[in-house]
Amino acid sequence: MRKWKRVETAGGPRFRSALAPHEAALLKNLVGSLIGMLNERESSAPPDELEQITGMRTGHTRPPDEPTLRRLLPDFYKPDQVGADTAENLNAALRSLHEPEIIDAKRGAAQQLLDTVPDGGGRLELDEDGARAWIAAVNDIRLALGTMLAIGPDGPERLPVGHPLAAHLDVYQWLTFLQEYLVLALMGKPTR
Template identity: 65%
Template sequence: MRKWKRVDTAEGPRFRSELESHEAALLHNMIDSVLEMLDGRQAQSPADELEAITGIRTGPSAPPADDTLARLLPDFYRADATGATEMPDGIGPADFNGALRSVHEPAIIDAKREAATRMRDTCPRDGGRLELTEADAQAWIAAVNDIRLALGTILGVGAGGPDLLPVDHPLAGHLDVYHWLTALQEYLVLGLMGKRA
């Protein structure tokens, strides 16, 4: 992939780049995997008879069992470094997280699905030139971030960044993809900020 080029037009900024066919296929594959995970999680939402009346959807109250999905949909509240919690009497962190999750997770999944779908729709399936609007670019940044989070979980990427892997390691190619996604996202962010990469 080439670096992003920002072009200011009368309709607003446009962000142009070009993808090789294998890069486009890889992006589509990863987007579809993230969408599949989110769809599976959404299918676990409890049936709510009041949804038709109130318009309020509820999601599962328990966190995802899958580590990758749990990274995409983390808990809302965590204890501080000492393990101390400041919760109302009788309410523990799990109860608090469960209540927040059941109320907010459906909207979070919707936003992630919308970004991923918009990225998939604006990414040429066979590669080639692409031009994004500012809204498209924002969706790409969000969707690439989710792809990186999912891939980073599989690779065991910590807060300090990804570890180096030996060339013959079975996940070495995945780490290369992680680095490529990081560069793709960084250059697009810089383009949105109007800075040169």
């Protein structure tokens, strides 16, 4: 991947880069998996009579069991903020009301990324909304991979040679650079 280049146009800034064929295929695969996880979570929501009467969509009241989805759809409150019982009740109510919108936003950003990844690699150009969608979608992919790799504030930065997840860490680090350079371009700051 080439670094992102910000180009000022009459229609606003544009953000240009290029992907190698294997990078484009990898992004499509990762984003497709992300969308699949979100779709599965949404489709597993229990039916709600109020939704059938009012048309207001509701979601789960319980957090996801799977750690990756739990990272993508975290609780709104922690027990140490408001007490355990209060946190559980608030999280259930807020999750039910807002999870469908959060899933829509995540899936929308992911779909925008998918729609702009050139088939077989090559050049791409994004407007500001497209750049923001890419940043959001890449962040979600990084959260998912980071959960799988148990990445915390202290790393790991490297895994031993032959470790079964070493390639995943390389992908995580590549996505970090992709995201960082796009954020810097969006902010109008020069890349290093």
